[in-house]
Amino acid sequence: MGEKFQSLPGFRDFYPEDCAVRNYVFDHWRAVAHRYNFHEYEGPLLEPSELYKKKSGDEILQQLFHFEDRGERSVAMRPELTPTLARMAVARQRDYRKPIRWFSIGQFFRYEKRQKGRGREFYQLNVDILGEASEVADAELIAFAIDLMLDLGFAAGDFIIRLSNxxxxxxxxxxxxxxxxxxxxxxxxxxxxxxxxxxxTEKKLNALGSSRQAVDNFITSNAAEKHFTSIMTDLKARNLANHVTIDLGVVRGLAYYTGTVFEVFDSSKSMRAVAGGGRYDELCGLIGGNSSSMPACGFAMGDVVITDLIKETKKANARLLNYLGNTSATDIQVIIADEANRQQALASIQQLRNAGFRVNYSMTASKVGKQFTQAEHAKARVAVIIGSEFPEITIKDLAQRREQKAEAGEILEMVRTILATEPEGPLIA
Amino acid sequence: MGEKFQSLPGFRDFYPEDCAVRNYVFDHWRAVAHRYNFHEYEGPLLEPSELYKKKSGDEILQQLFHFEDRGERSVAMRPELTPTLARMAVARQRDYRKPIRWFSIGQFFRYEKRQKGRGREFYQLNVDILGEASEVADAELIAFAIDLMLDLGFAAGDFIIRLSNxxxxxxxxxxxxxxxxxxxxxxxxxxxxxxxxxxxTEKKLNALGSSRQAVDNFITSNAAEKHFTSIMTDLKARNLANHVTIDLGVVRGLAYYTGTVFEVFDSSKSMRAVAGGGRYDELCGLIGGNSSSMPACGFAMGDVVITDLIKETKKANARLLNYLGNTSATDIQVIIADEANRQQALASIQQLRNAGFRVNYSMTASKVGKQFTQAEHAKARVAVIIGSEFPEITIKDLAQRREQKAEAGEILEMVRTILATEPEGPLIA
Structure with missing residues (x-):
């Protein structure tokens, strides 16, 4: 009988404690997008395989979950969002004022070879500006990426923007x-x-008619400076330039980039790219035809590396832990000290929930001590104890370990008062 | 050149105005789950096909996006969450205190025959209580469903819970x-x-040894009353019983239900099920083996019918429109009246965003009038005008049509004051 099912390799189960971490990252992505006045959109998780072949050639299929659907269409679970974005923006180009400022948070799929830390699905933030050719748009995206890192609790020593062109x-x-x-x-x-x-590298460069020496000289010279003047001036005005280093060695893997490319780089010991992007002025024309051509730039941040980095970085992790403590805690535990008054308790539960409070209670008859233990596990700030002396009830501030007697009609106001004050000591763990 | 790509049939593009509607529904789902002290989780979008066959037999594959992956596994894009939930809960049954109160918001896929209003993907809220055999859990879920409808702006005449067993x-x-x-x-x-x-129906019932007459008599009799006493007493205590009608004709399609079943029913003219669920005490044992057996109940609400119903119902739609107005509006448009002061403008933009405000600005040099038009389209409440007289700037309350002069250092406080006051008249459309 007991056949054991397992999830597919490379796919994650998000139990509540994992889902809260995911939501923490999503909340920050959304909050910064809001400040920067970007609007959220989303595309389908399944797209015609052709959409990816167009951009990256047939080899891309090797890395995709792709199949023939029951209608004999060649379809793929999306590995990235940019082709979908280009398709959507091109299709309704005339309906939106330029520049289009859009962001998206969604899931993506790649059939990667199994290796440590490489899943086959991941979440990604995508932020794009379409219809704006000026490098002011590139600077706006880099500023977004920096502010996102700062918002997550990272400091100047933790990360750096590597800017190239x-x-x-x-x-x-x-x-x-x-x-x-x-x-x-x-x-x-x-x-x-x-x-x-x-x-x-030397061999490859020789074959192309160049050399490592020439490349190194170029990287260390100031020859490319003119390509960065306007972006750096912009970021200086925002007081964000100290987070940026020019590094011509960064070119980003994707074929479609033109002009500016950049990455958010973990500058602590693990040295990973946390996010990356750049300008892709030709993609809309490629997807929608020449008449749809539109300048564009964007960047993406996956959830896996940033989550690892948050957990490894003291201040960033402290912010996460604070969030997790808040989201897992309930406001009120209603304790039913006398089963005969369960109806009265339910009426109070409903009243408190209607007022917006988060309320937990024991669904089955159980001893008061056990219900207090339940309150502790639910990290309730307040216990409302409804017993045989109803309509007299007891309200207990579990953080301050103070209790008061009250009439049933006073519960809401008294609870509201307790929840509006910061506890003096630490909450019961 | 101009090859046109399209999305797959049955898959939706969520442009920002559509995504905002989706997010409105998600926000309500999450808000009520929060008040009811449910914790969010999520499972993989791709699962072994076996997980669905186990529950529903081989025929289920006809309705799935299923394929063989590159590792020769038979996999399916998930059509529902309950089997995944059972798998997850069973796998870590000992790590969580009972009752488990979990909810999830995610996307699902079914290869439906093409017909009006039937997509091949949809979002769904899933709310479940595991490890609690008492009907108090069933009542808690029904109360959740009712509160969700009320929270969305539906009134007693708009919907009804059809309760059966x-x-x-x-x-x-x-x-x-x-x-x-x-x-x-x-x-x-x-x-x-x-x-x-x-x-x-008569023919089918005769074949089973019964008749329509016997069934109708049973439905209209009080013979089944005992099955509803405890749930109705509970909901009465919460003052929610008026939203419930007992209707034995509701049995829900899925094979795994045991005991209580219910649906949220659109009682206006279109008469659709908006959500549904019930008790499924045997599923965990079926997925995880007898030793994993655990009582459970849950319900799910899709995004498609509820969104239609919101749009068709006056008060619910008014709440939606209010939300859409708020989420699409920016706080501040910084107007660069003199290109020579773009750097100063960027410094102010950064300062305002750091303070949490939503800020828009023109990325390219353009006439002041055009920038005011941009402010109007962005539904900005405040314009901060930075011109040649910098550090003197002008701050304009676009709702009240009042303007003040200020020094650059005063911008933040003045903007904060304006945004903290409700406009007297309607905002500029």
Missing amino acids: RDAWIDFMQNESIPQEKLQDFLQVIDKMEREKPEL | RDAWIDFMQNESIPQEKLQDFLQVIDKMEREKPEL
Whole structure:
């Protein structure tokens, strides 16, 4: 009989304690998007496979959950949102004033090889500005990313924005007489340079008609400075420039970027990209045809790396723990000290819930001591004890360990007063 | 070039105005779950197909998006949450105090035949209590459902809870000497009775050894009353019983229900089920084996019918429109009247956003009149005008059409004061 079911490898179960952590991240994503006046949207989780092939070629299918549906359509569980965004924005381009400022929070799927820390689903924040060619939009997104990190409790030493621009490398290729059609190949070499053996990089660059020496010289020179002047001036005005470093070694993997690219980088010991994005001025035209062409830029942040980083970083983790303490705690435990008065207790429970309070109670008859234990586990601030002396009831502030007698009609006001005052001591754990 | 991509049939794009409606429903689902002290969880969107076959037999696959993944597993995009919940609860049964009070908001997928109003994906609220056999739990869920409807702005005439109990039909079958192994067949007949031709129902009931007359007599008699006494007493104590009608004709389609079943029914002209649920005491044992057996009850509400009903119901729709007005409006438009002072404007924008305000501004140089139009479209309450006379700036309450001069250092406090006061007249549309 007892067949055991398990979840699929790479897919997460979010038990309440995990779901609260997820919601903490979502709440911050939404809060900063709100301040920056972005509007939330969402697309389908299943899209025609063609939408991804168009952008990334057939190889992309190797990394997707894709299949033929019962209507013989080739469909894929979405691995990212940008193609969907481009499809949606292009389809109703005339209905929205430019610049379009949209964000989304959703789930994505990739059939990754099994390895530590690599799931097959993840949540992602996507933030995009469409219809604005100026680098002011790029700066607005970088400022958003910085403010998000600060809001989560990270400080200057915890993270850095690595800012780059693909146009700088186009300049370089021109100087080195590398043909422009080699751009993607060349950027691939730069992208891998940090993690690859120097001899291999040298070999690849030689094949393209350049060298590590030339690349290194370019990176350390000021030759590319002009590409960053306007963004850095903007971020300085916002007093955020100290969180940014120019790093031409960052080019981002995706083929569709043009111009600015950047990543939020974990600058503590684990050195991971936490988020990344850039300008992709050609994607809307590619998806919707030339007449739909629209400049665009955006960035995305996944939930996995940022959650790890929050947990590893003292101040960020303290904020998380504070949130978890608040969201898991109930306001009031109604204690039914005499089963004969369960109806009266239910009336009070309803009244308190109607007033917006979070109320817990024992659904079955049980001893008062056991109900107080339940109050403790529910982290209730107040106990309302309804016993045989009803309509006289007892209201207990569990944080202050003070109790008062009251009439049933006074419960709401007395509870409201207690909940409006900060407890002097620590709450019962 | 201009190949047009479209979303798959039955899948929705949520543009910002649609996403805000979705979020309105989600916010209410979460708010009531909070008051009732339920904790949020979430499971995977992809599960082994076996999980659904176990519960509903092989035919269920006809209605699923299911496929073989690259690891040759038979997998399905989840059509409902209850099997996942049972799997999760059973796996960590000992880690959680009973009763478990969990809720979830997520997306589900069914490969339905194309027809009006039937999508292939939908969102659903799931609310469940596990580990509590008493009907107090059933009453708690029904109260939750009623409070949710009231919270959304529905009144007594708009909806009704149709309450039933499968045990009543087991009594009936005993009286009529219908063998117990015919239970599912019999319930199917009762479930379809409302929509089916009377002659067909009669024929089916005759085949089972009963008749429409016997069924009708049973429904209109008080024979089943004992099954509802405790739930109705509980709901009366909460002053919610007037929203409930006992209706034995409701049995709910799913095979796994035992005991109480109920649905939230749109009692206006369109007569649809808005939500439904009941007790399923055997499912945990079925999923996890006999040793995992645990009483359980729950209900689910989809987003599609409730959203239609909100839009069709005057008071509910007014609440929605009020929410949409608030969420789409920005607090402040910073107007850059002199491009030479863009840096100063950015500093103010940053300061206002740091204080938690929602701030919009023009990313490119444009005429002041055009920026005021932008403020109007963004539904900004306040305009902060930064021009050549900086550090003197102008702050305009766009609702009251009043303006004041100020120093740059005073912006934050003045804006705070304006935003803390309700406008006397209507906001600019």
